[in-house]
Structure formats: C-alpha cells, structure tokens
Amino acid sequence: MSDGDDETPAEESSGAEDTDESVAITPESLETRLEEARVELEAAETESDLDDVEARLDDIESDFDAAEFPEPGEDDEDAEDPREELESTLSDLRDELEEKRGPYGEDVVEDIESAQSKISDTRWTERGADEIVGPVESFAADVNEILGASVSVDGTDEEDLTAALDEAIAAVEGANLDADDDEETIASLLEATDELESGLEESQEWDDLETNEKLEAQGYYDVLGHYKDYPPEWAALKEWEKRGRVDMILLAKDSLQSDFMERHCMEALIRLGDPEAFDEMHQLAQRRDKDAIKALGKMGSGAEEAVETLVEYVDADSDPQLQKVTFKALGEIGSPEATQALADKLEMENDTVRPLAARALGLIGDTRAVKPLTDSLENDGSNNVRAAAAWALRQIGTDEALQAAAEYTDDRAFLVQNEAEIATEWLSSDESDATGTEKPTA
Numbered sequence: 001m002s003d004g005d006d007e008t009p010a011e012e013s014s015g016a017e018d019t020d021e022s023v024a025i026t027p028e029s030l031e032t033r034l035e036e037a038r039v040e041l042e043a044a045e046t047e048s049d050l051d052d053v054e055a056r057l058d059d060i061e062s063d064f065d066a067a068e069f070p071e072p073g074e075d076d077e078d079a080e081d082p083r084e085e086l087e088s089t090l091s092d093l094r095d096e097l098e099e100k101r102g103p104y105g106e107d108v109v110e111d112i113e114s115a116q117s118k119i120s121d122t123r124w125t126e127r128g129a130d131e132i133v134g135p136v137e138s139f140a141a142d143v144n145e146i147l148g149a150s151v152s153v154d155g156t157d158e159e160d161l162t163a164a165l166d167e168a169i170a171a172v173e174g175a176n177l178d179a180d181d182d183e184e185t186i187a188s189l190l191e192a193t194d195e196l197e198s199g200l201e202e203s204q205e206w207d208d209l210e211t212n213e214k215l216e217a218q219g220y221y222d223v224l225g226h227y228k229d230y231p232p233e234w235a236a237l238k239e240w241e242k243r244g245r246v247d248m249i250l251l252a253k254d255s256l257q258s259d260f261m262e263r264h265c266m267e268a269l270i271r272l273g274d275p276e277a278f279d280e281m282h283q284l285a286q287r288r289d290k291d292a293i294k295a296l297g298k299m300g301s302g303a304e305e306a307v308e309t310l311v312e313y314v315d316a317d318s319d320p321q322l323q324k325v326t327f328k329a330l331g332e333i334g335s336p337e338a339t340q341a342l343a344d345k346l347e348m349e350n351d352t353v354r355p356l357a358a359r360a361l362g363l364i365g366d367t368r369a370v371k372p373l374t375d376s377l378e379n380d381g382s383n384n385v386r387a388a389a390a391w392a393l394r395q396i397g398t399d400e401a402l403q404a405a406a407e408y409t410d411d412r413a414f415l416v417q418n419e420a421e422i423a424t425e426w427l428s429s430d431e432s433d434a435t436g437t438e439k440p441t442a
Helices: 002-021 027-043 047-062 082-100 105-121 126-131 133-147 158-174 183-202 211-217 232-242 246-255 259-272 275-285 290-298 300-311 320-333 336-347 354-364 367-379 383-396 399-406 414-428
Strands: none
Touching (some): 047 082, 105 158, 105 183, 126 133, 133 183, 259 275, 259 290, 275 300, 290 300, 290 320, 336 367, 367 399, 383 399
C-alpha cells in the first residue's frame, strides 16, 4: 500500500494550502495591516519608499469588500461602524503619504505660472507697475544662481516680466529635477518663488486704493478749480456734464456708492441723452430701473436695441410708474416695433396711463396706429385720453390722421377742440407743415 502512503502527505499539504487561502479577513487583521503601513510610512525616506507604502494601502483597500464585518445588532445603533473607522484610518494614511511626497520640480513651475497670472490679471497702479519689476528681477537672479541658468528681464512692461518668467519655467523644466536627488535645489527654488509671490502681493494694486484715490488717478478731479459746491465729486460732475463727458459721469456713478451722487449722475445722463451710455443704461433697464429707462428714451433712435427689452414692460399693469416711463421712452426712441403693444394699451383701465400710450404712438408716427387712436378719440370716456389721441393723430400727420382729429372742432372738451382746430388748419394748407405752426414733440 505504498501508493496510499505516498499520497497522504500530498493530500495533507493540499488541505493546508486551502486553509491558508481561506483565512478570513477581519476588522482586526485590517487594523493590524494599517498599523504596519503607518510604521512603514513613518520610516519612508524616498519616493520609492512612498510608492511601496501606497501599494500596501491599495492592497488593504482592495480587501475591504472581502472583509467579514459584524452586523450591528438592534441594541448597537449608536455603536461605531468598524468599517467606517478603518476607512477613516486609511484615508488619513493616504493624506499623510501625499504630504510626505515631493516637493517636485512641477511645484516650482506651478508657482511661477501663478506669478505670471498675478502679473497679467491684476490691474496695477502706476506705482504698483514699477514695484513688480524688482521681485521678478530678484527671482530671475535666484534661478540663475540655483540652476546656473541665464534668465534675463529685458524690460519693465508686463509682457517683459511674464516673458522672463517663461524663461525661468523653461530652465526649471530643463533641469529634470528629481524629488529625492535634487531635494535641496527644489527647496531653494520654492523659497525663491515664495519671495516672488510676496513681492507681488506687496505691490500696489488698483483695488488697494480708496474710491477718491481711484477717481483722482483717473483724472476725475482735474476739472475742479475754485468750486463752491460740496462735495467736490458733485462739483466735478457738473463740470463733466457741461463738457458732455459721459465716460466721466459713468466713472463717478460706478465708483461712488452714495445715493446722492448716484441720483445726480443718473439725472446728468438723462439730460445728456448720449448713446455712449447705452450699454450700462440698457443693463440697468433690464432690472426695471426707471431712471435708466428715461435715459434710454432721451437717446432716441440711438437706443433702438433696447426696444425689445422695454416692450416687455408695456403690460406691467401692476406697476403704473414703470409703464409711464416705458411708454414715454418707447415714443422717444420711435421704433415701429413697439406700435402694436402700445396700441393694445389704449384699452387698459388706468386712465392716467392710457394718455401716455396715445402720445407714445404719436411720437412713433406709425400709420398703423391711426385706427386705434381714432377709436380712442371717439369712444374713450376720459377727455385727457381723447386729447392725447387727437395730439397723436396730428403727430402722425397723414391726411387720414388729420381728418380724424379735425372732426372734433366743436367738441365739449377744450383740449380736444384745440387739437382739432390745429388739425383743420393743417388740412386747409397746401402742405401740412407749411402753416408755421410748431408741432409739439412730447
């Protein structure tokens, strides 16, 4: 039976191997392995050592799903989950591992690129533009000394400074720095980038200035002589308005936060009615700012791009004041695009707003408005609305419009009668605008 005797050890050996492979992974075994990894991490001195620790942590994490964690009992709701504790330990070890890595040459490059962005993206004062040159020159000298490079700063403009930092990046990348072998070199370069960053931070940025300093730097107060008005910002505003300098008025409006100055800036922009202010006024009008809408109206055809925005407010019956300024502005802009929306409002209930819709239609002058205006003149219960409709028909000025207005020379309302008489005079002349009668514009 020698064959049987020979097979017995082999079978026993096989059984032993099966037992080793089936050893259960328990929270205790994972905890032990994590502690061993911690010890190994504390002893790690090179990137290779850290790579070994990371591989060990990866192996441990891969065994989490196979581990036999106990199921919490009904009375153990407040007990800590062993899996969560182990996963937290693993996460902490990974964080410690990353902290021990490096620094690398890539970290130096990243810092230099950050300094480049700081230079390019920051609005520097005149003083600050001079101050940033020194830190860049010092950094270039440090790189040359540390790496034996030849980085040069060939000028003082921002482009010259960022170009010098490009050279520094090329020098660092060309050195092929190793985190282990060149640890001291990398540390020296990072110290130099810290000094560069500090130098840039200490240089004067535009945002460091107080409001009055910003205005002074941009010449806002240059127009002041012996002024009597207080504050001086208001005195300067008046002078800039006289000179038609919309840019300076907008500068004051955007810089000064007081309600007093904002109100006076908006009033100046309304009086000027200059399309140069269109973009900012349009943005404000999109937020239903009534003064901005007034300013757009005063720009006339120069604000035609705002008509689509303003037409949206025509139906704002819950805000009559918004409707009033909107109707007037649309009339002053004079775009036929608003005709139908305004004509529809001749039927609205508010008889203090209806006249403004009629007058706006007259200012636009679109002949499509003749019919609804004629209906208002004939049927509206408010004499103010009827007078506004007659006025609007005169502004449109076609024979049809004038004839519609001229029918009411004997009207009971004086204002309507007056408009009808003027329309009759225009009709009786060979050319409606040859009578010498000045037509109102608002």
